[in-house]
Amino acid sequence: MKSIILTAGARLLVALLLVFSVFMLLRGHNVPGGGFIGGLIGAVGFVVYAIACGTSEAREALRLAPEKIAMAGLGIALFSGFMAFVMADDPFTGQWLFIGATETDKGLPLSSVLVFDIGVYLVVMGAILTLVFALEEEV
Amino acid sequence: MAAAQDNSLPTSPGQALAGWVSVLISVAFFVGFWQALGPVGNGEVLRWSWEWVPSLGISLSFLIDGLSLSFALLISGIGALVMLYSTKYLAGHKHFARFFLYLTLFMMAMLGLVLSDNLLSLFVFWELTSITSYLLIGFSHTSADSRRSALQALLVTGGGGLALLAGIILIGWVAGTYELSEIRAQGDLIREHGLYLTIFVLFLLGAFTKSAQIPFHFWLPNAMAAPTPVSAYLHSATMVKAGIYLLARMHPTLAETDVWLWTLTIAGSATAVFASFMAVKQTDLKQILAYTTLMALGTLTLFLAADTGYAITAAMTFLIVHSLYKAALFMIAGAVDHSTGTREIDRLGGLARAMPITTAAAALAALSMAGFPPFLGFIGKELKYYGALAVQSEPLLVAGAVLLANALMLVAAGLVAFRPFWRGTHSTPMTPHEAPWQLLAGPVILAVLGALFGINSDLIANTLIKPGVAAISSGELEPVELKLWAGINLPLILSGITITLGIVLLIVHRRMRAFLLAMEARLPSFDRGWDKFLDGMKATAAWQTRILQSGVMRYYLYVIFATLLVAVGGTLIWTGAFTGIPDIQGVQVKHWVVVFLILAGTALTTITNSRIAGIAGLGAVGIGVALIFIIYSAPDVAITQLLVETLIVVLFAVAALRLPMLKPEDGFPNRKLDALFATAIGAVVAAIMITVTTGPINRRLTEYFEQSSWIDAYGRNIVNVILVDFRALDTFGEIAVVAVAGIAAWAILKGPKEDAK
Numbered sequence: 001m002k003s004i005i006l007t008a009g010a011r012l013l014v015a016l017l018l019v020f021s022v023f024m025l026l027r028g029h030n031v032p033g034g035g036f037i038g039g040l041i042g043a044v045g046f047v048v049y050a051i052a053c054g055t056s057e058a059r060e061a062l063r064l065a066p067e068k069i070a071m072a073g074l075g076i077a078l079f080s081g082f083m084a085f086v087m088a089d090d091p092f093t094g095q096w097l098f099i100g101a102t103e104t105d106k107g108l109p110l111s112s113v114l115v116f117d118i119g120v121y122l123v124v125m126g127a128i129l130t131l132v133f134a135l136e137e138e139v
Numbered sequence: 140m141a142a143a144q145d146n147s148l149p150t151s152p153g154q155a156l157a158g159w160v161s162v163l164i165s166v167a168f169f170v171g172f173w174q175a176l177g178p179v180g181n182g183e184v185l186r187w188s189w190e191w192v193p194s195l196g197i198s199l200s201f202l203i204d205g206l207s208l209s210f211a212l213l214i215s216g217i218g219a220l221v222m223l224y225s226t227k228y229l230a231g232h233k234h235f236a237r238f239f240l241y242l243t244l245f246m247m248a249m250l251g252l253v254l255s256d257n258l259l260s261l262f263v264f265w266e267l268t269s270i271t272s273y274l275l276i277g278f279s280h281t282s283a284d285s286r287r288s289a290l291q292a293l294l295v296t297g298g299g300g301l302a303l304l305a306g307i308i309l310i311g312w313v314a315g316t317y318e319l320s321e322i323r324a325q326g327d328l329i330r331e332h333g334l335y336l337t338i339f340v341l342f343l344l345g346a347f348t349k350s351a352q353i354p355f356h357f358w359l360p361n362a363m364a365a366p367t368p369v370s371a372y373l374h375s376a377t378m379v380k381a382g383i384y385l386l387a388r389m390h391p392t393l394a395e396t397d398v399w400l401w402t403l404t405i406a407g408s409a410t411a412v413f414a415s416f417m418a419v420k421q422t423d424l425k426q427i428l429a430y431t432t433l434m435a436l437g438t439l440t441l442f443l444a445a446d447t448g449y450a451i452t453a454a455m456t457f458l459i460v461h462s463l464y465k466a467a468l469f470m471i472a473g474a475v476d477h478s479t480g481t482r483e484i485d486r487l488g489g490l491a492r493a494m495p496i497t498t499a500a501a502a503l504a505a506l507s508m509a510g511f512p513p514f515l516g517f518i519g520k521e522l523k524y525y526g527a528l529a530v531q532s533e534p535l536l537v538a539g540a541v542l543l544a545n546a547l548m549l550v551a552a553g554l555v556a557f558r559p560f561w562r563g564t565h566s567t568p569m570t571p572h573e574a575p576w577q578l579l580a581g582p583v584i585l586a587v588l589g590a591l592f593g594i595n596s597d598l599i600a601n602t603l604i605k606p607g608v609a610a611i612s613s614g615e616l617e618p619v620e621l622k623l624w625a626g627i628n629l630p631l632i633l634s635g636i637t638i639t640l641g642i643v644l645l646i647v648h649r650r651m652r653a654f655l656l657a658m659e660a661r662l663p664s665f666d667r668g669w670d671k672f673l674d675g676m677k678a679t680a681a682w683q684t685r686i687l688q689s690g691v692m693r694y695y696l697y698v699i700f701a702t703l704l705v706a707v708g709g710t711l712i713w714t715g716a717f718t719g720i721p722d723i724q725g726v727q728v729k730h731w732v733v734v735f736l737i738l739a740g741t742a743l744t745t746i747t748n749s750r751i752a753g754i755a756g757l758g759a760v761g762i763g764v765a766l767i768f769i770i771y772s773a774p775d776v777a778i779t780q781l782l783v784e785t786l787i788v789v790l791f792a793v794a795a796l797r798l799p800m801l802k803p804e805d806g807f808p809n810r811k812l813d814a815l816f817a818t819a820i821g822a823v824v825a826a827i828m829i830t831v832t833t834g835p836i837n838r839r840l841t842e843y844f845e846q847s848s849w850i851d852a853y854g855r856n857i858v859n860v861i862l863v864d865f866r867a868l869d870t871f872g873e874i875a876v877v878a879v880a881g882i883a884a885w886a887i888l889k890g891p892k893e894d895a896k
Contacts, residue, residue: 028856028859028863029853029854029855029856029859029860029863030854030855030856031855031856032774032775032778032856033775033778033856033859034775034856034858034859034862034863035862035863036779036862037775037778037779037782040779040782040783040786041782043786044782044785044786047786047789051789066881067881067882067885070877070878070881070882071878073874073878074874074875074878077870077871077874078871081867081868081871091868092867092868092871094852094864094867096853106853109853111853113852113854113863113864113867116863116867116870116871117859117863119874120862120863120870120874123874123875123877123878124874124877126878126881127877127878127880127881127882128786128881130881130882130884130885131790131880131881131884131885132786132789132790132793134884134885134888134889135790135793135794135884135888136793137888138888138889
């Protein structure tokens with residue numbers, strides 16, 4: 001039961017949700033958001049797409065198998081924890097780099113914490129999509 | 140025996156190396172302990188200590204005093220001889236190297252056990268001996284009998300080990316230390332403590348299971364399923380003595396009470412008498428020896444009950460005597476088996492001509508066992524009578540038990556070492572021939588030592604016996620001189636009676652055996668009782684699994700929530716923590732809207748017969764909860780809640796497409812009960828929330844995070860900063876769980892189709 005309106009709408013919605021999810025991920029350190037919420041929103045985007053266009057198309061759009069995304073996320077999160085070793089800190093100590101910082105402005109903050117959050121994002125999205133796709137394909 | 144016949148394969152150089160390295164290790168240990176003889180003989184106590192787990196008060200501390208040195212010398216010395224013996228006995232066995240690995244591990248564990256000065260490390264070694272002996276008893280793992288015996292030994296001794304651990308923890312709690320040398324100084328404190336009886340019972344369970352005292356004796360004869368060198372080592376000289384060692388080691392701490400005296404006296408004499416009757420009933424050489432080992436363990440327990448110099452000296456001497464002759468006789472039994480192919484005494488006879496050296500060694504060991512002068516066994520027996528007559532509880536009873544056991548011991552010695560070699564002719568599967576030197580070295584050396592120590596008892600009296608008695612009694616008791624000839628006195632007369640009675644019984648042995656067999660048929664068997672016990676345990680497990688693991692989702696939920704209701708609700712009422720519903724002020728219209736939304740969603744879910752409507756109702760409840768989060772300004776949680784609710788509705792909807800409609804007729808009778816149950820759960824949860832929120836809230840952590848979030852972690856969203864920075868390791872664990880859960884669901888859904896359908 002494919003609906004043209006739903007399909008067309010879904011394409012637009014997925015794009016918006018994905019951009020929104022990245023937005024939520026990046027702003028998370030200072031205002032509501034973060035990797036967990038971002039990952040959930042990203043997953044919702046693909047779930048909507050799968051309902052509208054079918055799981056096979058959703059899988060194609062995702063390009064990578066969702067379980068691989070989850071595993072990659074786990075690896076990235078672990079890697080971010082080990083980044084502290086470079087500075088001889090304990091694992092999972094946040095490492096910060098302020099690009100173009102001046103006396104009054106912090107510049108562009110980059111951190112191992114952000115890398116960790118990206119890992120969380122990928123794990124949440126990957127794990128949920130693994131489950132949802134498998135469920136939709138089986139039932 | 141199976142091992143001896145597997146001689147088809149030649150031993151590879153690597154295997155031979157494994158065997159000889161093991162022999163060398165034990166010789167090195169023996170030589171090392173030999174060095175300690177001088178200092179210990181002068182009354183010194185040697186100690187080493189390293190920190191292990193300082194936070195738990197566990198240290199790797201070792202001590203060498205007379206008691207542990209005697210044990211260590213026996214363990215490493217007999218170990219070396221047994222390993223030498225095994226290089227020939229198991230030559231060509233498929234798992235030759237594995238056998239030596241197990242045996243060496245066992246020896247190390249046993250040495251660690253007797254040298255430990257810390258109760259907790261002693262316990263670790265104690266368990267290691269259980270595990271390694273399991274591997275050794277079950278060495279012929281293709282035989283079901285072996286496996287059963289190994290498991291039985293492991294369960295019995297392992298169960299006792301658990302009791303021992305509890306006892307150790309209690310004693311550590313009472314004494315405030317796990318160091319044995321400190322605990323022995325606090326014997327009076329422990330004996331007068333209210334927990335003394337508990338500690339005593341727990342330690343006794345550990346010692347009695349390990350040393351096979353009645354009613355835990357049944358595993359030891361079964362353990363003869365092990366290859367003969369293992370029996371010679373574990374079940375005569377070492378492992379079963381671990382329980383005796385524990386009793387001796389704890390003697391200064393736990394003894395000198397009536398309950399210690401009587402329990403050990405009764406259990407020890409019962410085991411000794413029972414085992415000696417069982418021994419003369421057997422026809423298999425190894426079985427006879429196994430039961431005589433039981434008898435020896437019973438006797439040792441009996442003497443450790445008392446608190447007199449005679450009894451303790453008797454125990455120390457008999458410990459050494461027994462280890463020497465029993466290891467020798469076991470090895471001789473193996474040699475006879477090796478060269479004739481059988482261990483049945485009815486088929487053996489007249490081997491003296493074919494196996495002269497074995498015969499001589501057997502005769503020496505058996506004379507020591509039977510207690511003839513001038514062997515060490517005679518001194519041991521004399522001391523036993525002195526000790527028995529000096530026992531405070533019931534000297535006549537104890538002396539009677541010892542006399543009977545000793546007479547039967549003489550019969551057993553005759554059966555093992557006289558009949559197969561001298562009387563009659565043999566009808567054995569193989570033509571007997573003299574055993575190779577590796578099989579002879581052990582028995583000959585040990586048997587000669589038994590005679591040598593008897594003739595010149597000073598060799599061990601001052602170096603081992605005296606320091607040993609001092610260690611067992613905290614130096615309070617005077618050891619007794621070891622003498623071959625102490626004049627005509629009561630013990631000597633008793634010795635004479637023993638020998639006469641033993642010889643008479645040996646002559647009427649066949650009739651006695653028939654009588655004992657008839658008796659045994661009427662008595663309950665512990666071994667069968669053990670099977671029944673295991674069956675009962677399995678049946679209980681099956682029964683409770685049937686009850687708890689019904690496989691019906693509904694029942695699982697009932698069990699989980701009923702537990703919650705009883706455990707949490709009951710606690711709330713019992714402790715009186717719940718003080719009633721406080722006045723609620725400042726309820727606004729928006730709050731009422733949320734309450735209405737949640738109630739309406741709940742009502743829809745419980746009443747409807749359509750699954751989709753039910754799921755939508757649940758979604759409404761979820762959104763109501765999200766609104767609560769928004770009202771109390773927790774936007775992060777609210778967003779997460781909304782997204783999760785959305786996903787759950789989608790997932791449910793996908794699954795619900797394939798499920799049938801709910802039927803009102805089979806749904807409703809249950810629903811009333813469910814409604815009642817659910818309301819009760821809801822009330823309990825609400826009561827918890829009210830109780831928690833009416834109490835004062837500790838804001839220490841909140842303040843800390845509020846202050847340091849921006850300064851330390853450059854973030855203003857505290858929730859997220861905690862997640863990704865302060866508690867990043869926890870978060871990592873959580874996302875690992877999320878990933879695994881996703882993959883597990885995927886595996887279940889995509890798994891083998893046969894299972895799913």
